[in-house]
Amino acid sequence: MARLTINGTVHDVNVAPDTPLLWAIREWVGLTGTKYGCGVAQCGACTVHVDGEATRSCQTPVSAVEGKKITTIEGLAANGTLHKVQQAWIDNDVPQCGYCQSGMIMAVAALLKDKPKPSDADINDAITNICRCGTFQQVREAIHAAAAKA
Amino acid sequence: MNHIPQLNRRSFLIATAAAGGGLAIGLDLPFGGPAAVRAADGSPEVTAWVVIKPDDAVVIRIARSEMGQGTATGLAQMLAEELECDWSKVSIEFPTPGESLKRGKPWGRMFTAGSRGIRESNEMVRKGGAIARTMLIQAAATTWSVPAGECTAANSVITHKPSGRTVSFGKVAEAAGKLEAPKDAALKDPKDWKIIGKPVKRLDTAPKVVGGLTYSIDVKQPGMLLAAVRACPVFGGKVKSFDAAKVSGMPGVKKVVPVGENAVAVVAEHWWEAKKAVDALPIQWDVDPEKAKVSSASIAAFMKTGLDATEAFVGNQNGDAKAAIAGAAKKVEAVYGYPYQNHATMEPMNATVRFTPEKCEAWASTQDADVALAALAEASGLPIEKCEFYKLPLGGGFGRRTTHDWLHQAVAIAKQMPGTPVKLIWSREEDMTQGRYHPATQCKLVGAFDAGNNLTALHMRLAGQSILAYVRPQALENGKDPFAFQGLNAAGPEGQFGYTVPNLLIDHAMRNTHVPPHFWRGVNNNHNAIYLECFIDELAKAAGQDPLEFRRKLMANHPKHLAVLNAVAEHAGWGKPAPQGVFRGLAQHMGYGSYVAACAEVSVSDKGVLKIHRIVAATDCGYAVNPAQIERQVAGSFVYGLSAALYGECTVKDGAIVETNFDSYNVLRIDEMPKVEVLVRPSGGFWGGVGEPTIFVAAPAVLNAIAAATGKRIRTLPLKNHKLRDA
Ligand code: FES
Ligand code: FES
Numbered sequence: 001m002a003r004l005t006i007n008g009t010v011h012d013v014n015v016a017p018d019t020p021l022l023w024a025i026r027e028w029v030g031l032t033g034t035k036y037g038c039g040v041a042q043c044g045a046c047t048v049h050v051d052g053e054a055t056r057s058c059q060t061p062v063s064a065v066e067g068k069k070i071t072t073i074e075g076l077a078a079n080g081t082l083h084k085v086q087q088a089w090i091d092n093d094v095p096q097c098g099y100c101q102s103g104m105i106m107a108v109a110a111l112l113k114d115k116p117k118p119s120d121a122d123i124n125d126a127i128t129n130i131c132r133c134g135t136f137q138q139v140r141e142a143i144h145a146a147a148a149k150a
Numbered sequence: 151m152n153h154i155p156q157l158n159r160r161s162f163l164i165a166t167a168a169a170g171g172g173l174a175i176g177l178d179l180p181f182g183g184p185a186a187v188r189a190a191d192g193s194p195e196v197t198a199w200v201v202i203k204p205d206d207a208v209v210i211r212i213a214r215s216e217m218g219q220g221t222a223t224g225l226a227q228m229l230a231e232e233l234e235c236d237w238s239k240v241s242i243e244f245p246t247p248g249e250s251l252k253r254g255k256p257w258g259r260m261f262t263a264g265s266r267g268i269r270e271s272n273e274m275v276r277k278g279g280a281i282a283r284t285m286l287i288q289a290a291a292t293t294w295s296v297p298a299g300e301c302t303a304a305n306s307v308i309t310h311k312p313s314g315r316t317v318s319f320g321k322v323a324e325a326a327g328k329l330e331a332p333k334d335a336a337l338k339d340p341k342d343w344k345i346i347g348k349p350v351k352r353l354d355t356a357p358k359v360v361g362g363l364t365y366s367i368d369v370k371q372p373g374m375l376l377a378a379v380r381a382c383p384v385f386g387g388k389v390k391s392f393d394a395a396k397v398s399g400m401p402g403v404k405k406v407v408p409v410g411e412n413a414v415a416v417v418a419e420h421w422w423e424a425k426k427a428v429d430a431l432p433i434q435w436d437v438d439p440e441k442a443k444v445s446s447a448s449i450a451a452f453m454k455t456g457l458d459a460t461e462a463f464v465g466n467q468n469g470d471a472k473a474a475i476a477g478a479a480k481k482v483e484a485v486y487g488y489p490y491q492n493h494a495t496m497e498p499m500n501a502t503v504r505f506t507p508e509k510c511e512a513w514a515s516t517q518d519a520d521v522a523l524a525a526l527a528e529a530s531g532l533p534i535e536k537c538e539f540y541k542l543p544l545g546g547g548f549g550r551r552t553t554h555d556w557l558h559q560a561v562a563i564a565k566q567m568p569g570t571p572v573k574l575i576w577s578r579e580e581d582m583t584q585g586r587y588h589p590a591t592q593c594k595l596v597g598a599f600d601a602g603n604n605l606t607a608l609h610m611r612l613a614g615q616s617i618l619a620y621v622r623p624q625a626l627e628n629g630k631d632p633f634a635f636q637g638l639n640a641a642g643p644e645g646q647f648g649y650t651v652p653n654l655l656i657d658h659a660m661r662n663t664h665v666p667p668h669f670w671r672g673v674n675n676n677h678n679a680i681y682l683e684c685f686i687d688e689l690a691k692a693a694g695q696d697p698l699e700f701r702r703k704l705m706a707n708h709p710k711h712l713a714v715l716n717a718v719a720e721h722a723g724w725g726k727p728a729p730q731g732v733f734r735g736l737a738q739h740m741g742y743g744s745y746v747a748a749c750a751e752v753s754v755s756d757k758g759v760l761k762i763h764r765i766v767a768a769t770d771c772g773y774a775v776n777p778a779q780i781e782r783q784v785a786g787s788f789v790y791g792l793s794a795a796l797y798g799e800c801t802v803k804d805g806a807i808v809e810t811n812f813d814s815y816n817v818l819r820i821d822e823m824p825k826v827e828v829l830v831r832p833s834g835g836f837w838g839g840v841g842e843p844t845i846f847v848a849a850p851a852v853l854n855a856i857a858a859a860t861g862k863r864i865r866t867l868p869l870k871n872h873k874l875r876d877a
Pocket of ligand 2: 095096099100101131132133135218496545546
C-alpha cells in the first residue's frame with residue numbers, strides 16, 4: 001500500500017513498494033498521459049514532477065515518493081489554462097506522433113522553472129529525452145518561444 | 151482568451167473515434183445510395199468521405215494511418231480543397247477496416263508505408279471532396295429550383311450567382327446525402343489551389359500536449375488484464391518447456407500461457423506484475439544449434455561471399471562495365487557495409503484483444519488496417535465478418551507496424567481467456583530483440599577512368615539480405631529481389647539512378663540469414679544511397695575533381711536530380727569558404743517518387759569528436775501539400791537516419807540480438823541535432839512521397855563531410871565504432 005499525492009489528489013494504491021511510480025500512475029491510478037518508453041531511465045517518456053523536479057518515473061519506486069507532490073502531464077495546466085510550454089507546443093506545431101511529448105513537456109517545464117531563459121547549451125544539458133520522430137528542431141524553437149513569454 | 155486544457159471539439163472527435171472503436175456508422179444502406187447514411191451522432195454523411203453537421207462542422211474520414219508523419223492533415227487539406235469548405239471547421243476521424251470491408255472499401259487501401267499516404271491516394275481523396283461538393287451544390291440548387299450550374303461553393307457556403315442567395319453546407323448536407331453520388335467530378339487546376347500548398351497546422355495536436363490522446367498502449371476495457379511476453383531470443387527457436395508453478399503465486403499473476411510455438415506470456419492484473427513474473431519464469435528453449443552459432447562476424451563473412459560471387463541478379467545495366475573496367479587506365483575499388491537496425495518506435499508493440507467464440511476484437515495501432523483485420527481473422531480462427539480492428543493513433547511506425555506478429559501473440563493469449571480483454575505490451579527489451587530489422591548488407595564498388603580522368607564504368611555489387619524474400623516471397627522474380635535496387639533503377643518512381651555512366655552494372659547477390667528483415671523508414675534506399683553517394687565522392691577525389699562538379703557532369707540527363715543538388719549547393723554556399731574548421735559533404739538520391747539532396751556541414755575535433763552543425767536539404771516531391779509539415783518530416787527523417795549512422799547497430803551473438811534497450815542502442819538527442827534548413831522545391835506534375843525520401847541523403851552527406859574534414863573515408867556504420875582521427 002502506498003499513499004500518493006498526484007495532481008493534488010491523494011490516492012491510496014495497493015502496490016508493492018518497489019513498483020515503479022510509472023506503473024502506479026498508469027495502471028493503479030489510471031492516468032495514461034505518462035508514457036512507458038524504456039523502463040531504464042533512458043528515454044524520458046515517463047517524466048513527471050516530484051516536488052517540482054523532473055523525475056523519470058520508471059526508475060522511481062513508489063516507496064520513494066510517498067508524501068511528495070507528484071504532478072503528471074494531466075496536472076500541468078492550472079485552473080483551466082494551459083502551461084506556457086503546452087501552449088508553445090501548440091503554437092509551434094511540435095508533436096509528430098506525440099508519444100514522447102508528455103515527457104518532453106514535463107522536462108521542459110521543469111527546466112524553465114530553474115532557468116526561465118535557457119541558452120541552447122542549457123537545453124542540451126537538461127533535455128535528454130528521446131524522440132524517435134525527431135521533433136528536436138521544433139522542440140528547441142518552442143522552448144525559446146515559451147521562455148520569451150513572461 | 152482562456153485556453154482550456156480539455157479536449158476541444160476537434161481533438162475530442164479524434165479521441166472518441168479512436169477509443170470508442172470506429173465511427174459506429176448507422177448504415178441505412180450498405181453502399182451509400184439514396185437513403186442517408188448516418189454518423190455516430192446522427193449527422194448525415196454526404197459521402198463516405200465527408201460528414202457535415204448542421205452547425206457546418208466538417209468531419210473528413212482518413213483511411214491511411216497517422217503515425218506522426220502528418221498524412222492525416224495533408225489528406226484532409228486535399229479533400230477540403232475540392233470540397234470548398236471552411237478549413238477552420240475541419241476535423242478528422244479514422245474508419246475501421248471492418249467498416250471499410252462492409253461498405254465495399256469506399257476509402258481504398260488503408261496501407262500506410264513507402265511514403266504512399268498522399269502520393270497514392272491523392273486523386274481518390276480529392277475526388278471524394280469534389281463529388282461531395284457537387285452533391286451539396288445540387289441539393290442547394292434543387293431547393294432553390296435553379297440550375298446547379300448557376301451555383302458555386304466557397305468556404306462552406308453555396309451561392310446562387312444570379313439571385314445572390316446563399317446557404318451554408320450544414321443546411322443542405324442532409325438533402326445532399328440522399329442524392330445519388332456522381333461517378334466522377336472534375337478536379338481543380340493546381341494553380342487554383344487555396345488549401346493545398348499552405349503550411350496549415352496539424353489537426354491532431356491539442357490532445358498530444360495534455361496527455362489526452364489515447365494510444366493503443368493506453369486502452370482500457372472493463373475487466374481487462376495485462377500480459378507480458380518472452381519469445382525465444384534465437385529467431386526460429388521454440389519453447390521446449392516452462393515452469394509456471396515458479397511464478398503463479400507472484401502478486402497479481404492470473405495465468406501463464408504458451409503463445410504460439412516460440413513464446414510464453416504471463417497474464418496479470420497489472421503489467422508490472424506480469425513483467426516481473428515473465429522475467430522470473432524459467433523457460434527452456436529448443437534452438438537449432440546452427441542458428442545458435444550465428445554472430446555478426448559470421449553474418450558479415452557470409453555476406454562478403456556475395457561481393458565476388460559469379461551469380462548475381464542484374465538490376466540496372468548499360469554498356470559493358472566488366473570489359474571497361476578490365477581495360478581501364480585507372481581503377482578505384484571500395485567495400486562498404488551497413489548493419490541491422492531496430493525501428494525502436496517510441497511506443498513499444500502492444501495490442502488489446504477480446505476473444506469470444508462469436509467475436510474477436512482488437513484495439514491496437516497499425517500501418518495497415520486491412521492486413522491487421524485479416525491477421526485477426528487468421529489468428530482467431532473466426533470469419534473476418536466476426537472480427538473488428540479498432541485503429542488507434544500510433545506512437546511511431548517507421549515500417550514496424552506494417553507487420554502484425556505482436557497481434558498474433560495478443561490473439562493467442564486472449565483465446566486462452568475467452569471473454570476477458572487482455573492487453574499485451576512488449577517490454578522495450580522484447581521490442582529490441584524481437585524486431586523486424588533493417589537488413590544488413592554490403593557493397594563492393596568499382597569505378598574505372600580513362601586516361602583523361604573521365605569515368606568510363608561503374609560496377610556496384612550489392613550483397614545481403616532481401617526483405618521481400620522474408621516478407622513477401624511471392625513478389626520475388628524467379629527468386630530474385632528487384633526491390634533491392636531502390637534508388638538505383640534505370641527508371642521509375644521507386645528510384646531512378648541519377649547518373650549517366652557509359653558502362654554501368656548494378657547487381658545483387660542475395661544472402662539471407664535467420665534474422666528477420668523488414669521495411670525500415672527509407673528501406674533499401676538507406677544503404678544504397680550511402681554506398682553510391684560516398685563512392686561518387688571517392689571517385690571525384692580519385693579524379694582530382696570537386697564532388698559537385700564531378701556529379702554535375704554525370705547528371706546532365708537527370709535534370710530533376712540535378713536541380714535539388716544545385717539547390718542545396720547554392721543555399722549552403724558550396725565553393726565558398728565554410729566557417730573555420732567546418733567541412734561540407736553532398737549527397738543526392740531519388741526514391742518514393744521524390745528527388746532529394748543534402749549538404750552537410752561538420753567539424754571533427756583533434757580528438758576525433760564529430761559535430762554536425764547544419765544540413766541543408768532540398769526535396770522535389772512534385773506537389774507540396776503542406777510545406778510546414780514537409781519541413782518537419784525532413785528534420786525528423788534526419789534524426790532517424792543520423793541515429794542509425796552515428797549509433798545504430800543491432801549485433802548478433804549466439805544467434806540472438808545483443809542490444810536490449812536505449813542504453814546499448816543509443817539514438818540522437820537534442821544536443822546532437824544539427825540545424826536543418828529545408829528547401830521545398832516542388833516542380834509540379836507528379837506526387838512524390840515525403841515521410842521517407844530525405845532520410846536517404848542524411849548519412850551519406852555527413853559521411854562525405856567527415857571525409858572532407860579528416861581525409862579518412864568511413865565505409866562501415868555506425869560511426870561510434872570508428873576513431874575519426876588517428877591518435
Ligand atoms: S520509460 Fe522512463 S525513461 Fe524511458
Ligand atoms: S513525437 Fe513521436 S516520438 Fe516524439
